[in-house]
Amino acid sequence: xxxxxxxxxxxxxxxxxxxxxxxxxxxxxxxxxxxxxxxxxxxxxxxxxxxxxxxxxxxxxxxxxxxxxxxxxxxxxxxxxxxxxxxxxxxxxxxxxxxxxxxxxxxxxxxxxxxxxxxxx
Amino acid sequence: xxxxxxxxxxxxxxxxxxxxxxxxxxxxxxxxxxxxxxxxxxxxxxxxxxxxxxxxxxxxxxxxxxxxxxxxxxxxxxxxxxxxxxxxxxxxxxxxxxxxxxxxxxxxxxxxxxxxxxxxxxxxxxxxxxxxxxxxxxxxxxxxxxxxxxxxxxxxxxxxxxxxxxxxxxxxxxxxxxxxxxxxxxxxxxxxxxxxxxxxxxxxxxxxxxxxxxxxxxxxxxxxxxxxxxxxxxxxxxxxxxxxxxxxxxxxxxxxxxxxxxxxxxxxxxxxxxxxxxxxxxxxxxxxxxxxxxxxxxxxxxxxxxxxxxxxxxxxxxxxxxxxxxxxxxxxxxxxxxxxxxxxxxxxxxxxxxxxxxxxxxxxxxxxxxxxxxxxxxxxxxxxxxxxxxxxxxxxxxxxxxxxxxxxxxxxx
Numbered sequence: 001x002x003x004x005x006x007x008x009x010x011x012x013x014x015x016x017x018x019x020x021x022x023x024x025x026x027x028x029x030x031x032x033x034x035x036x037x038x039x040x041x042x043x044x045x046x047x048x049x050x051x052x053x054x055x056x057x058x059x060x061x062x063x064x065x066x067x068x069x070x071x072x073x074x075x076x077x078x079x080x081x082x083x084x085x086x087x088x089x090x091x092x093x094x095x096x097x098x099x100x101x102x103x104x105x106x107x108x109x110x111x112x113x114x115x116x117x118x119x120x121x
Numbered sequence: 122x123x124x125x126x127x128x129x130x131x132x133x134x135x136x137x138x139x140x141x142x143x144x145x146x147x148x149x150x151x152x153x154x155x156x157x158x159x160x161x162x163x164x165x166x167x168x169x170x171x172x173x174x175x176x177x178x179x180x181x182x183x184x185x186x187x188x189x190x191x192x193x194x195x196x197x198x199x200x201x202x203x204x205x206x207x208x209x210x211x212x213x214x215x216x217x218x219x220x221x222x223x224x225x226x227x228x229x230x231x232x233x234x235x236x237x238x239x240x241x242x243x244x245x246x247x248x249x250x251x252x253x254x255x256x257x258x259x260x261x262x263x264x265x266x267x268x269x270x271x272x273x274x275x276x277x278x279x280x281x282x283x284x285x286x287x288x289x290x291x292x293x294x295x296x297x298x299x300x301x302x303x304x305x306x307x308x309x310x311x312x313x314x315x316x317x318x319x320x321x322x323x324x325x326x327x328x329x330x331x332x333x334x335x336x337x338x339x340x341x342x343x344x345x346x347x348x349x350x351x352x353x354x355x356x357x358x359x360x361x362x363x364x365x366x367x368x369x370x371x372x373x374x375x376x377x378x379x380x381x382x383x384x385x386x387x388x389x390x391x392x393x394x395x396x397x398x399x400x401x402x403x404x405x406x407x408x409x410x411x412x413x414x415x416x417x418x419x420x421x422x423x424x425x426x427x428x429x430x431x432x433x434x435x436x437x438x439x440x441x442x443x444x445x446x447x448x449x450x451x452x453x454x455x456x457x458x459x460x461x462x463x464x465x466x467x468x469x470x471x472x473x474x475x476x477x478x479x480x481x482x483x484x485x486x487x488x489x490x491x492x493x494x495x496x497x498x499x500x501x502x503x504x505x506x507x508x509x510x511x512x513x514x515x516x517x518x519x520x521x522x523x524x525x526x527x528x529x530x531x532x533x534x
Contacts, residue, residue: 046485047145054213084142084215086482 006117019051022121027108029119032079032092036110038119039095044103048085055081137219139235143242149487150244157520158501160486161508162248164405164447164475167232169274170254173200175281179273185266201270202260205358207369214481233285239478240289243485247514250292251321256355259326264299271297275311283316291512293319293351301335308342318512319349324380325357331384332391344400349511351403354380381407382415389419392432394440401511403445406477410452413465416441442467447475449484460494469499473508498528506530
């Protein structure tokens, strides 16, 4: 198992991210709602830097009982990160591609030792 | 620079650097040894609308030039017709909002420098430069202004931009298609200029019959010069049939295909392929899935109603297989369907790679290179060999030359 130092936890702001190299892969590490999430930085579409774009709340559409639409809104709970090349969106908590949840980015474990953060691959 | 995201939270993003943004494309280019094969991008874009200050100086008519320059002050009105859309997906495709932050040298055309960056990053040797905003020129209510803008853009491009590219960028110049006489004048004026391989008609216009008699002199003039004609598509939310759409996705998915389907149909059923057999015709930026659809529809109808197409000597699909198509945006969703599409259109000789960069749905060369069903010959032809043969583009090193010779695509300068 390869282990790569990411940085100091104290320096990692909420909503922040780091991109590191781990062997043959690049890994994006996010801090979201106090937790760390790490995924391969190669988009499943055309290989773009999947973890280097916007983080943005999932767009939802609410329906009434009678199936009429109440319009679009941003989710209060679900956060995505977006590949800046073409806009492929991934679920922050699972790495799943939100337009096809059968595919997902390779996920890495983030380990904290004291104040040091490591990605395990 | 900050981008607004996440329910309004500001996300700090570094300034745009195309080379950095496309670093993974560079990895692909190295891993696949693109330097050994000539790669031609048949449909790349620049934002000529950001250069109108220079372009309008080439307008011929004093009154229209004054009108345009006056309107440019504090952006009081747009010069080319606008088109509502959300190409940047709310900033998700970051190169849109960040474009102005990218640094270039002041002594060379910015569009050339940006073009070289993405071409080098992707492993592209040559690219055909098309405009962006001017693709809506067919929607301009003033025919005279369409003439003026095409004229001034074509002068600016051939006199200021293309000469700075070291021959790596060429263009198929924009035709003011609302006015066939003016089209002819611009073909006669610009057709012999360096780096011009043909002329482009934006198909974002639903009421123009490409088969109308006044256009025959234009096609003949292009054919006589050994040049090509391209029909370039686009979306238009203002088109009456799309006014019911409430998502840009729908307008975009349908619009690009719709306009090329419309004009390609008129081209084929009116026997333009018989009238101008030596004129290479390209259909650009409509994806590929419309091609087998249209082939089947037209063949079916033609078998029942041949009396309406007396100029045809073979089936409509045969004429479609005589024409050329650009790859992007290639629908890689069902590999068997894609393989069938390639077979039906004779992709090995008729299909040419296009990136559409920097637009939001660009395709890398790997979208072609990695297809599992392609022969080596097809791979080389589609990525650049066919374009090299058609446009007389020269190899940039010995390995490329040998591959062009190997697959019959080498045309000595």
